Amino acid sequence: MIVANTEENLAKCICATCPTYTACMRERKEGLFCAKGETGCDIPEEDECVCARCPIDGQYKLTARLDLMEKKILKLNQFYCIKGPAGIKK
Ligand code: SF4
Ligand code: SF4
Numbered sequence: 001m002i003v004a005n006t007e008e009n010l011a012k013c014i015c016a017t018c019p020t021y022t023a024c025m026r027e028r029k030e031g032l033f034c035a036k037g038e039t040g041c042d043i044p045e046e047d048e049c050v051c052a053r054c055p056i057d058g059q060y061k062l063t064a065r066l067d068l069m070e071k072k073i074l075k076l077n078q079f080y081c082i083k084g085p086a087g088i089k090k
Helices: 007-012 023-027 055-059 068-075
Strands: none
Touching: 007 055
């Protein structure tokens, strides 16, 4: 499902708690990458992606309805801040 790019959804985004989230992203108040697409910042280290624990994930059924194996596969394809918005690319 395509995630709506709204202030309300941005307020629910938990990217700021993610180890991959950078000071640059914080400075630019970036988030909601699942809707907005890639960051404009450099990402020195691709650590963990916490998107699967975000309320937006459940609300838009990004991974919530998937079984464990599918989640494992899809996890590789999260990192929306690097790979682009959810539902657009694999
Ligand atoms: S799914 Fe990820 S990018 Fe989208 S709002 Fe949640 S934490 Fe942010
Ligand atoms: S999209 Fe995923 S990897 Fe990127 S900052 Fe948000 S939670 Fe972290």
